[in-house]
Amino acid sequence: MKALRFNQDATCCVVNPEPHLVSIYNCDPFGKCFELDGRGKNQSIDNLAQYPVGISSSSFDGENEYVIEMLFSTSLVAIADRSQGTSNSKKLKIINTKRKCTICEVSFPHGIVDVVMNRKRMCILLESDQIFVYDISCMKPLETIDLWEDHFKKTSSDSNEPKKAKSQVTDSRSRTNSVGSSTRPRMALSSDDRSILCFTSYSSSKNNSSSYLLNDIVIYDTLNVAPINYMNTAHKGNIACMAISNDGKTIATASDKGTIVRVFNTGVDTEYDSRKPLLYEFRRGTRPCNLYYLCFNRKASLLGCVGNTDTIHIFSLKEDIGNYDAINSEFYDEEEDLSQSNNGNGLRDRKSPTDTSNHFTKFISRGIKATIPKQNLRRDYAHIPVLLGTTYCLGFPDEFVNQVYLAGDDGKFLVYSLPSTPGECVLTKSNTFI
16 A cells, blocks of 8 residues: 555545555545545546556655645545656646546646645646646646746845856756656645745756756745745755745755755745744754655644654744754854954954964864764654654644644554653554555
């Protein structure tokens, strides 16, 4: 069995219990509410489930046959079939599960990698590094975002902030982003009607101008079809997974190394300082791993982190964030020191031997500090021990704020209670997908 994903409010879960079969389950009360069967049943749905279904690309990385996205607990489901060659991988079908019919079908120039949607917008990521933005009420195309183009103009209130340099490889898309690729663009859409989209963008490597990393983030307003902010170098390596809060005000990211999880301010409805976007920084562990899923609860007070380890981590975002000014300013201390050490004519001030010694000591200590891993990073508030080798998807139910849902490839649907103090979550319910 393969657990595909929870919907936006964790009221339903999509699973693939066996080949040719896709099932949708209610989480509470637990039970099957719909089934797509390609072996003779539900033929009015164009046999959408007639082949083995893989994991939703927006949740996990693997050899996926389908990309599936639900719209809350409604009957609307978007499905892209990647199992039947190139032509079918370019088609997105919008299904009404109650009427058991296809509402519409949209074809794209390249294969579909990911689909995200809310009640206002639908965004489709293609293998060609393009994002198509649609008005979901009428499926009208609104915008096509090319991740290689410099169409993000300066939006920050800081007039001294430099513009993003135009990529020199706009017309040379040599890489193809498959669903199973670990180094492909990521995107996430807020579930409220503000419809804030965040996605990774290419940046040139400092050591090699011809090499590109996916560690920049663009914050985009899909209602007004305009960028809001641009965030440079969220991680040193490629961003492996990403999540956005319900209101679109915060985003969480993890790199391909998988040891650090960061939470940033998007600048939505707040004064945005591009030099201090970091709100929280958490240490998942010291050993690298593949983090494939991040998830906020509705109030963005908790952040779930799932990877290919034997522990699922839940971080708390309730504590004071004042100490993170030091983390944000750490990368700019040297620049500030240089500006303070020059007089109004641009000449370096004359210093006494003691001042010079202090400056040298500070410079050396900063260099040593940069090579030592931060030991004061926050650890998880709660954790869940799981089976190593089993892939899980996680959901925070809006209706039960102190619970966490887990669906695993071992066929189990588990309900955990969050602890009142930091520690291990308590298993309260266990069900099996039929």
